[in-house]
Amino acid sequence: MAEKERVEEKRPALKNWRLFAAEEGAAASFDQAKLNRHAQLAKRMFRTPVLTVREMGFPALADFAKAFIDGVNVYRSLFFVSILKLDMLYVASILSLISVWDVLNDPLVGIVYDKTRTRWGKARPYLFFTPLPYFLSTALLYCGGLFFQNNNTADPRKIFFVFIVLFIEETFKTIYQLPRDNLTILMTPNPKDRINMGLLTRYTNIFGANIVFAFILPVMDLNSHGVTHIPMSLLFAVLGVASASVASVANMGLAWGTRERVILPPKPADTKKSLFYLLKNKYAMRNYVAELATEWYADGGYAWDVVTQMEIMGGVVPTLFAYLPYNILNPLSVAFVPLILRIFGNNKRNGVLFFRIVDIIRSGLQTVAGILLIRHPFWFCLTFAVFWAMNAADNAPTSVLEGEMGREIADYTEYMTGERPDGTSGILPGLVKKIMAPLKAMFTIFVFRWSGYNPLIPSAPFSQNNFAVYQKVYFLFMFAGALPNLVKLVPLFLYDLVGEKREKMYTALNERRALLAKETAGQEPEEVRELEAALEIAGAEEAPRGAK
Secondary structure (H helix, E strand, O other): HHHHHHHHHHHHHHHHHHOOOOOOOOOOOOOHHHHHHHHHHHHHHHHOOOHHHHHHHHHEEEEEHHHHHHHHHHOOOHHHHOOOOOOOOHHHHHHHHHHHHHHHHHHHHHHHOOOOOEEOOOOOHHHHHHHHHHHHHHHHOOOOOHHOOOOOOOOHHHHHHHHHHHHHHHHHHHHHHHHHHHHHHHHHHOOOHHHHHHHEEEEEEHHHHHHHHHHHHHHHHHHHHOOOOOHHHHHHHHHHHHHHHHHHHHHHHHHHOOOOOOOOOOOOOHHHHHHHHHOOOHHHHHHHHHHHHOOOOOOOOOOOHHHHHHHOOHHHHHHHHHHHHHHHHHHHHHHHHHHHHOOOOOOOHHHHHHHHHHHHHHHHHHHHHHHHHOHHHHHHHHHHHHHHHHHHHHHHHHHHHHHHHHHHHHHHHHHHHHOOOOOOOHHHHHHHHHOOOOHHHHHHHHHHHHHHOOOOOOOOOOOOOOHHHHHHHHHHOHHHOHHHHHHHHHHHHHHHHHHHHHHHHHHHHHHHHHHHHHHOOOHHHHHHHHHHHHHHHHHHHHHHHHOO
């Protein structure tokens, strides 16, 4: 009898050690009878939007500003090699060293973030102070061309400057990026809210990036023809300071103007335990494996799009012609999202899978056509315009639907664990990626040298005087970046968090959140008030249906 009792005592403990099973107290394993008390509230939370216009406007403004500065970052390799004039070997080495610092920085930030509980929420406090040092260090980096005006590609002062500024930038980027990426999912439990916010931020993203594109290429072209003599170092400094200033103000405004409504347990899980919560999420595991399988890969790290536009197409005028259909369709593609959802019966997985396959095929056909027509700029630009317009048509649908799928995968972790370990769950995969960074840097250098492109030759139509070089450049621009997507298709085929299974997950998850709100009343007053307000709105809208 005593032996039987000891066995019975061990069973609950053994259950907790099952790596792939749901955690005790999580929505996936919680007492259903207890959850059912909040079933109606949970359904309303899932089906009723609660975000105000202002709350959707702040993320849109912040993303517009972030896209502005990201637009400058698109030309970062061009800036390092052609304007600051650093050898690509030093650039790759610096980036590898920074990744070593990330091995220490990322886990620390992830652990601290997951343990954060304040009256303002989990993510918002970080957005009050991190944008300023992050974005201003980026601005300082792009002022480097004004500080160092020499052609010495091994100048130790330049190397030291880039390393120190990138070190500061990367440190605060980590502290900023993790809360920013997770804020949307904490603002509302309603998928329609999140998709609408994704549509709006995608639209503003397009215009934020286009501000930069409208300056850099035209100035480069006018300079090459002797029409203007604007130093590119000055242009990068002005764009860096302007974009950083706007991004700092907009992102701090985001923290001030929004609320977090998703209730979290007052006491976070132990770090040693949450490190392995990745094993509770089969969808996240598959994505991580696919990413790690391609982490060594690189496309050479240079601005191959700029080379294509300035040297193969022939400058701003033919580039405007080649990109015109894309620039028209890209913002309009936001309107296609509701249509795509109807076509695929609200199955986001099928929509994203279809468009990814189409993109890979389109990239391959466009690459072949471009390589064959590289000696004929007019026909090259014409075929580019047709294929690139096809790319624009699915840009917004793919971006918005993939974004919501990512949030569903994060919610699945909460469903299985009762926690939101957004910081610690990425530590182990992140460490593996950082360890592979030196290999990626070496591959970047190899690919850059394989291209045969000499960045010290002034940019002008076919200035390299070698069509084979430009065929390699176009391959790297158009198709090389699409190759890892073949591997990343595999998790999409296995993604089954759709339809009734998805709705059941959210019902149980929101029942658990509603129950948690009752349990934590008085401990998290602001969050509870926000949730209760959301439920009141939901209840008011559901009442006529119930009466009916």
